[in-house]
Amino acid sequence: xxxxxxxxxxxxxxxxxxxxxxxxxxxxxxxxxxxxxxxxxxxxxxxxxxxxxxxxxxxxxxxxxxxxxxxxxxxxxxxxxxxxxxxxx
Amino acid sequence: xxxxxxxxxxxxxxxxxxxxxxxxxxxxxxxxxxxxxxxxxxxxxxxxxxxxxxxxxxxxxxxxxxxxxxxxxxxxxxxxxxxxxxxxxxxxxxxxxxxxxxxxxxxxxxxxxxxxxxxxxxxxxxxxxxxxxxxxxxxxxxxxxxxxxxxxxxxxxxxxxxxxxxxxxxxxxxxxxxxxxxxxxxxxxxxxxxxxxxxxxxxxxxxxxxxxxxxxxxxxxxxxxxxxxxxxxxxxxxxxxxxxxxxxxxxxxxxxxxxxxxxxxxxxxxxxxxxxxxxxxxxxxxxxxxxxxxxxxxxxxxxxxxxxxxxxxxxxxxxxxxxxxxxxxxxxxxxxxxxxxxxxxxxxxxxxxxxxxx
Numbered sequence: 001x002x003x004x005x006x007x008x009x010x011x012x013x014x015x016x017x018x019x020x021x022x023x024x025x026x027x028x029x030x031x032x033x034x035x036x037x038x039x040x041x042x043x044x045x046x047x048x049x050x051x052x053x054x055x056x057x058x059x060x061x062x063x064x065x066x067x068x069x070x071x072x073x074x075x076x077x078x079x080x081x082x083x084x085x086x087x088x089x
Numbered sequence: 090x091x092x093x094x095x096x097x098x099x100x101x102x103x104x105x106x107x108x109x110x111x112x113x114x115x116x117x118x119x120x121x122x123x124x125x126x127x128x129x130x131x132x133x134x135x136x137x138x139x140x141x142x143x144x145x146x147x148x149x150x151x152x153x154x155x156x157x158x159x160x161x162x163x164x165x166x167x168x169x170x171x172x173x174x175x176x177x178x179x180x181x182x183x184x185x186x187x188x189x190x191x192x193x194x195x196x197x198x199x200x201x202x203x204x205x206x207x208x209x210x211x212x213x214x215x216x217x218x219x220x221x222x223x224x225x226x227x228x229x230x231x232x233x234x235x236x237x238x239x240x241x242x243x244x245x246x247x248x249x250x251x252x253x254x255x256x257x258x259x260x261x262x263x264x265x266x267x268x269x270x271x272x273x274x275x276x277x278x279x280x281x282x283x284x285x286x287x288x289x290x291x292x293x294x295x296x297x298x299x300x301x302x303x304x305x306x307x308x309x310x311x312x313x314x315x316x317x318x319x320x321x322x323x324x325x326x327x328x329x330x331x332x333x334x335x336x337x338x339x340x341x342x343x344x345x346x347x348x349x350x351x352x353x354x355x356x357x358x359x360x361x362x363x364x365x366x367x368x369x370x371x372x373x374x375x376x377x378x379x380x381x382x383x384x385x386x387x388x389x390x391x392x393x394x395x396x397x398x399x400x401x402x403x404x405x406x407x408x409x410x411x412x413x414x415x416x417x418x419x420x421x422x423x424x425x426x427x428x429x430x431x432x433x434x435x436x437x438x439x440x441x442x443x444x445x446x447x
Contacts, residue, residue, distance in 0.1 A: 009143065010144065013144065013147075039160060042146075042163050043144040043145060044144075046176035046177070047166045047177055048166075048168060048169065048174045052143065052144065054142060054143040084143040084144070
């Protein structure tokens with residue numbers, strides 16, 4: 001199963017250890033994550049299910065291409081990383 | 090007088106004491122922007138809204154005066170198609186319900202949605218009767234890219250008056266079921282001449298209602314100071330206000346409808362105190378005249394700006410507190426005539442809140 005890992009910056013707000021979940025698309029994987037951790041949803045996607053502007057998702061070393069539909073492919077042995085974009089002040 | 094001053098800042102929620110040697114204490118969310126803070130007088134619970142730069146808006150409630158916090162569900166816009174489908178940017182203001190609604194909360198948000206909760210923030214619903222107003226398509230952002238609700242005044246008779254930048258003044262007499270566009274008489278110099286008086290596109294920076302005489306509504310507008318005596322339906326401009334009629338904040342005296350306080354600045358892109366002198370103005374005659382108070386406030390090279398939620402008056406109309414974008418916090422025990430600096434070292438201040446402790 002794909003493994004999903006979250007930025008350490010998110011751990012300030014929520015307890016989110018790495019998870020192994022089913023799914024063949026980024027959207028499926030994140031839906032499984034949100035099923036287990038409902039509060040996490042609003043941190044990662046907006047009201048319309050779009051990836052937040054300042055959140056990046058990588059499948060292995062590649063940033064996903066489809067930030068709105070989250071349709072990038074995920075294979076069983078892939079790692080999915082949820083990072084925050086570099087911004088702030 | 091309040092028991093404590095809570096300060097919502099760009100870098101967390103703080104408590105500042107005002108007796109003796111003032112002390113500043115971070116309460117929670119250190120490092121995170123706090124966009125709104127409210128104490129519900131009905132049960133004492135404190136609500137804090139966050140606007141996390143990366144991870145979106147959040148809402149928390151404390152039942153023990155800031156010792157512990159519980160994260161609450163967020164107001165959320167209904168699913169919709171299209172690139173411009175609405176999504177919560179942040180909660181700009183929170184308000185309690187009426188006298189008979191101890192569990193009611195209102196949330197004013199960007200991009201312009203009003204939300205209602207009847208279970209202390211455990212669930213929220215969009216007030217579609219306002220959201221679906223046809224004229225909403227004409228609202229636009231003022232300062233932010235999208236319109237936002239910053240003022241929600243609920244009076245003891247159940248009337249709700251909402252201020253939107255830039256979407257005017259909206260009034261509901263039936264608990265939010267239906268809405269009337271008020272704000273006639275407001276004037277927008279930033280619009281073409283034939284739209285200047287259009288109530289739909291006005292930019293009221295802040296609305297403040299006299300608690301005991303709720304037909305009196307003060308408006309610090311982008312283009313000046315206005316007063317309504319009919320619950321926000323029509324306004325009269327108050328002209329020739331020294332040193333400036335521009336500003337963001339207004340506080341209405343809880344009992345006296347003729348008294349209100351303002352914090353003037355140079356209009357309108359400049360937004361610093363006039364000639365670097367930081368002052369508070371007060372009218373006690375409905376706007377016919379204004380007193381200018383400077384005692385205790387910096388009178389040279391001061392560039393403090395007080396945002397719309399960063400000036401608050403206590404229940405007796407004597408105690409005031411205000412915080413600036415440069416992180417200074419002052420309070421007054423004499424209805425604004427003199428001020429004491431409590432700290433000059435907070436992060437930029439979004440809101441001040443007078444909190445009653447048990």
